[in-house]
Amino acid sequence: MKKDKEEKLYWRRLDNSAKIFPISTGKKYSTVFRLSVVLKEKVNPKVLERAVISALEEYKSFKVRMKAGFFWYYLEYNPKDPIIEKERDYPCQYINPKTNNNYLFKVTYFENKINIDIFHSLTDGNSGTLFFKEIIYNYLELMYPEVFQEERKSRKIEYNTEDSYMKNYDKKAKSNASSKRAYLLRGNKIKLGAVSAIHEIIDLKALKNESKKYEATITQYLTAVLIYSIYEENYKKYNGKKPIKVCIPVNLKKYFPSKTISNFFSYITLIAEMNKEHLDTFEKIIEFVKSDFKKRLTEEEIIKTMSANVKLGNNPFIKLVPLELKKTLVRLSYIEIRKYTTTTYSNIGRIGIIGKYQRYIDYFLMLIAPESVEKIKCSSCTFENKMVFTFTSILNDNKIEKRFYEFLKDKGIHVDIESNGVLDDISSEIK
Amino acid sequence: MIYPQKLNSKKSDILLKLFMLISIVVAILLIVINKLTTPGIPWAALANSGIIYTWIVLFYSIRKNINIAGHVLLQTIAISLLTVFIDYKLNFKGWSINIAIPIIIIIANITMLVLTVVSHKKFLKYAIYQLLIVLFSMLPVILITENVVENKVLSIIASGISAVNLILTLLLCARDVKDAIIRKFHM
Numbered sequence: 001m002k003k004d005k006e007e008k009l010y011w012r013r014l015d016n017s018a019k020i021f022p023i024s025t026g027k028k029y030s031t032v033f034r035l036s037v038v039l040k041e042k043v044n045p046k047v048l049e050r051a052v053i054s055a056l057e058e059y060k061s062f063k064v065r066m067k068a069g070f071f072w073y074y075l076e077y078n079p080k081d082p083i084i085e086k087e088r089d090y091p092c093q094y095i096n097p098k099t100n101n102n103y104l105f106k107v108t109y110f111e112n113k114i115n116i117d118i119f120h121s122l123t124d125g126n127s128g129t130l131f132f133k134e135i136i137y138n139y140l141e142l143m144y145p146e147v148f149q150e151e152r153k154s155r156k157i158e159y160n161t162e163d164s165y166m167k168n169y170d171k172k173a174k175s176n177a178s179s180k181r182a183y184l185l186r187g188n189k190i191k192l193g194a195v196s197a198i199h200e201i202i203d204l205k206a207l208k209n210e211s212k213k214y215e216a217t218i219t220q221y222l223t224a225v226l227i228y229s230i231y232e233e234n235y236k237k238y239n240g241k242k243p244i245k246v247c248i249p250v251n252l253k254k255y256f257p258s259k260t261i262s263n264f265f266s267y268i269t270l271i272a273e274m275n276k277e278h279l280d281t282f283e284k285i286i287e288f289v290k291s292d293f294k295k296r297l298t299e300e301e302i303i304k305t306m307s308a309n310v311k312l313g314n315n316p317f318i319k320l321v322p323l324e325l326k327k328t329l330v331r332l333s334y335i336e337i338r339k340y341t342t343t344t345y346s347n348i349g350r351i352g353i354i355g356k357y358q359r360y361i362d363y364f365l366m367l368i369a370p371e372s373v374e375k376i377k378c379s380s381c382t383f384e385n386k387m388v389f390t391f392t393s394i395l396n397d398n399k400i401e402k403r404f405y406e407f408l409k410d411k412g413i414h415v416d417i418e419s420n421g422v423l424d425d426i427s428s429e430i431k
Numbered sequence: 432m433i434y435p436q437k438l439n440s441k442k443s444d445i446l447l448k449l450f451m452l453i454s455i456v457v458a459i460l461l462i463v464i465n466k467l468t469t470p471g472i473p474w475a476a477l478a479n480s481g482i483i484y485t486w487i488v489l490f491y492s493i494r495k496n497i498n499i500a501g502h503v504l505l506q507t508i509a510i511s512l513l514t515v516f517i518d519y520k521l522n523f524k525g526w527s528i529n530i531a532i533p534i535i536i537i538i539a540n541i542t543m544l545v546l547t548v549v550s551h552k553k554f555l556k557y558a559i560y561q562l563l564i565v566l567f568s569m570l571p572v573i574l575i576t577e578n579v580v581e582n583k584v585l586s587i588i589a590s591g592i593s594a595v596n597l598i599l600t601l602l603l604c605a606r607d608v609k610d611a612i613i614r615k616f617h618m
Contacts, residue, residue, distance in 0.1 A: 036433075038433055087434070087435055088435060090437065110433065110434065110435055111432060111433065112433070113433045113434075190440045191440070191443060191444060191447060192443055192447070194437060194438075194440060194443065196440070197434065199433075365433075396440050396444075418433050418434075419434070420434035420435075420436065420437050421434065421436040421437050421438075421439060422437045422438075422439065422440050423439070423440055424439065424441070
């Protein structure tokens with residue numbers, strides 16, 4: 001009884017990063033990301049439903065709905081259960097609260113695949129993975145109780161919901177934000193609100209060997225291939241003048257001790273001045289990417305970016321503006337801010353799964369929602385020897401995706417393709 | 432296969448162009464028939480505004496991610512009531528039930544048919560509205576049996592198209608219709 005009352009009274013503030021998402025989000029700018037797992041067998045929906053409800057018991061901070069306060073949105077306890085459905089829509093669509101009992105995530109399934117679409121106000125890709133892994137563990141344990149008897153007892157979950165931004169930001173840090181507009185991808189958009197998802201399933205070992213030749217990390221190598229593909233297939237065609245700017249989200253838990261399940265990420269922005277710095281070959285681009293990563297991916301630079309964002313949220317004037325007015329102001333300023341990025345590439349890295357569970361899993365996927373300005377967004381994740389690089393796009397041609405694929409193939413790296421069929425199959429077009 | 436396969440963008444572009452072309456041809460045909468048969472009553476203008484209106488609603492709904500089928504049902508009922516009201520205010524000549532409502536029903540059914548063909552994967556969302564539109568489309572039949580309608584041709588065509596629409600829908604999405612009914616009416 002007391003527990004019920006406590007749960008009903010539970011509420012928490014949005015973390016510093018999360019505050020901005022519900023204010024800026026609309027149906028055209030969803031700020032939703034998706035994590036998927038492809039299992040080696042068909043998904044059982046009834047078991048999946050039980051697995052999600054059970055995961056919410058462990059991760060209570062996800063059992064919330066969003067409410068509007070006078071100055072900010074906040075999260076409160078959600079007494080209902082989430083609705084699990086068969087996948088029908090395009091990925092990373094705006095999560096209509098009415099369709100999922102007001103949850104800020106949506107679990108769907110299709111054949112062998114389980115998806116979770118998460119609204120960024122709830123958490124970031126890294127912590128989202130923890131919750132998703134809990135669903136997968138629960139699902140497999142419910143499917144095969146005799147196999148996972150021991151594991152079920154020994155799994156420990158440790159997290160909190162602190163706002164790690166507030167704890168770690170530096171009041172004195174100066175802003176390093178670039179206010180220079182970026183080259184925006186050009187071309188016709190796909191009609192009728194469709195979103196294309198193309199997954200390039202890359203042989204990790206071969207990719208590692210190839211990136212080693214350039215003394216680059218995998219993220220650096222793939223970022224360079226992405227910039228090269230954009231340059232060859234879009235920038236040159238439309239005679240681009242502005243720099244290609246690639247936003248790379250950074251997991252702050254690597255830099256600061258934190259066990260938060262809320263958002264705790266920042267980003268760096270690579271600024272490739274294609275014309276000024278004559279970045280017209282892959283070799284030149286990868287050298288640029290390596291040096292720009294070295295320059296920007298430092299603790300000092302990351303603190304500057306993070307602190308600038310925290311200071312903005314803490315600004316007394318901004319705090320005092322009523323929510324409705326904040327929405328208008330933020331949406332207006334986002335029209336301009338979004339023009340500072342050509343594309344985003346988020347690599348959440350290796351998804352670690354406990355030994356026994358691994359044999360039921362084929363690979364993982366991560367997707368981020370494209371929008372009218374950043375027409376293509378990229379993401380990747382790794383499981384065992386499969387790295388899946390994903391393009392989500394509203395651009396009505398697959399030339400960038402195809403160039404990326406051809407480039408890796410030409411380097412002798414094995415790549416398989418999966419897609420939702422909105423754009424033509426890129427693998428079958430290769431001669 | 433890891434996704435419900437979606438309509439290829441090239442195919443949807445072609446379909447969109449095809450339906451636009453059909454709309455234009457129908458609009459021209461309506462004008463010609465109007466001029467040849469009843470030049471005194473400009474009903475083709477009313478029908479053509481309906482076609483233009485349907486396209487606007489379709490694009491608006493897609494942009495705003497609204498359940499299009501719900502929108503079509505709402506618009507069908509609202510516009511029908513509006514035409515009856517206007518007719519009543521203009522000394523009730525009966526054009527609303529003889530011409531306007533059958534045309535509105537034809538447009539609503541064609542829109543639903545397009546939606547079903549283009550995105551039948553989403554049909555579960557549309558099923559209940561589709562059934563309600565079919566039910567509403569039986570209104571001309573009731574008006575005929577009650578002898579309220581003078582010009583029966585359009586009313587028969589409207590209800591006929593609606594019946595064809597229902598059969599096609601059931602053939603394409605029988606399971607989805609059943610799922611939707613069970614979900615909405617479970618006790």
